[in-house]
Amino acid sequence: MEVLSLFAYIIPTFVIIFAITFIWFVARHKGKNQTRSLSVQEDYDLKEIDIARIDRMEDGSEFEMYLYRLFLELGYQGVYKTVGARDFGADVVFTDREGVRNVVQAKRYTDSVGISAVQEVFSCMRYYKAKKAIVIASAKFTEPSETLAGINHVKLLDRDDLISIIEAFKKDDIQAVKDRIEAEPRMILESWREANSPVLHEIKKDYKAEQYVKKAMGK
Numbered sequence: 001m002e003v004l005s006l007f008a009y010i011i012p013t014f015v016i017i018f019a020i021t022f023i024w025f026v027a028r029h030k031g032k033n034q035t036r037s038l039s040v041q042e043d044y045d046l047k048e049i050d051i052a053r054i055d056r057m058e059d060g061s062e063f064e065m066y067l068y069r070l071f072l073e074l075g076y077q078g079v080y081k082t083v084g085a086r087d088f089g090a091d092v093v094f095t096d097r098e099g100v101r102n103v104v105q106a107k108r109y110t111d112s113v114g115i116s117a118v119q120e121v122f123s124c125m126r127y128y129k130a131k132k133a134i135v136i137a138s139a140k141f142t143e144p145s146e147t148l149a150g151i152n153h154v155k156l157l158d159r160d161d162l163i164s165i166i167e168a169f170k171k172d173d174i175q176a177v178k179d180r181i182e183a184e185p186r187m188i189l190e191s192w193r194e195a196n197s198p199v200l201h202e203i204k205k206d207y208k209a210e211q212y213v214k215k216a217m218g219k
Contacts, residue, residue, distance in 0.1 A: 046066070046069055046070060046073055046169070047169065047170050049066060049166065050166060051138065051159070051162065051163050051166060054066070054108060054138050054162075055110070055138065057108055059108075060106060060107070060108045062108075063106050063107075063108035063138065064081065064091040064092065064106045065081070067091070067092050067104065067106050067136060068080075068081040068091075068092050070165075070169065071092060071094045071104075073169075074169075074174055074177060074178060074181075075174070076094040076095060076096065077094070077095045078093065078094055078095035078101065079092070079093070079094040079095075080092070080093055080094075087124075088120075088123075088124040088127050088128075089103070089105060089120030089121050089122075089123055089124035090103035090104060090105060090121060090124045090128055090130075091104060091105055091106045092104040092106065093128055093130065096132070096178075096181075096182050097178065097182065098182075100130075100131050100132055101128065101129060101130040101131060101132070102130055102131075102132040102133070102134055103121055103124055103125055103128050103130040103132070103133050103134070104121070104133075104134045104135075104136060105117055105120060105121040105133075105134070105135045105136070106136055106137075107135060107136070107137040107138070107139070108137075108138045109137060109138060109139040110138075110139060111139060112139055112140045112141060112142045112145075113135065113137045113139055113140070113141050113142065113145060113158075114142050114144070114145055115142065115144045115145045115148055117135045117137070117141075117145060118135060118145050118148045118149045118152065118154050118156075119148070121133045121134070121135055121154060122152050122154050132153075132155065133152075133153075133154045133155065134154070134155040134156075134157060134181070135149070135154065135155070135156050135157065136157045136161075136162060137156075137157065137158055137159065137162070138159055138162060139158070139159055140158050140159060141156050141158055146186070147188065149185065149186070150185070150186050150187055150188030151188050153185050153187055154185060155183070155184075155185040156185065156186070157180070157181070161180060164180060165177050165180055165181070168180070
């Protein structure tokens with residue numbers, strides 16, 4: 001009876017240990033396969049990438065990885081890719097030829113890129129201790145995003161710029177690629193009179209909201 005009781009205790013214990021070991025082995029093996037498939041996906045010649053290939057990418061993370069590898073191939077210093085879940089608005093960070101840190105947001109869009117891209121990349125500059133911000137997109141930018149970028153000196157590189165960068169890179173014209181990336185952004189400046197005037201200029205209002213509030217307040 002004592003022997004049977006001992007076996008009744010030992011056998012379930014071994015079963016539990018075996019089950020835990022098997023689950024750990026399967027999870028570890030699966031992780032290795034995922035890592036291997038990711039490596040194969042990223043194992044391509046950058047010069048084979050064109051705008052059509054970018055349009056066929058499954059999601060934005062592939063475009064981010066492409067730009068990350070591109071900045072490394074261009075020989076920039078301080079290049080790294082941010083963690084996707086907590087990037088605060090930047091996908092890639094690099095230091096340009098003048099020693100200035102830049103934050104880059106990548107947008108692989110089919111529709112026009114809106115104002116939020118400019119807001120996000122500009123707002124994360126202090127977090128990354130960067131002095132310049134760039135949005136690189138596979139599409140065009142909306143007019144409001146171009147206006148906000150111009151006021152805040154955010155560099156916008158749209159589909160045409162991206163195509164020019166790709167073509168120059170294929171020709172090994174690294175100078176041309178860097179010149180386009182590092183070119184000064186289109187700036188929208190106030191006139192000297194407006195900048196130094198103590199009177200704040202009137203901002204476009206939502207008059208419907210203003211009328212509604214006045215009515216609700218009995219004014």
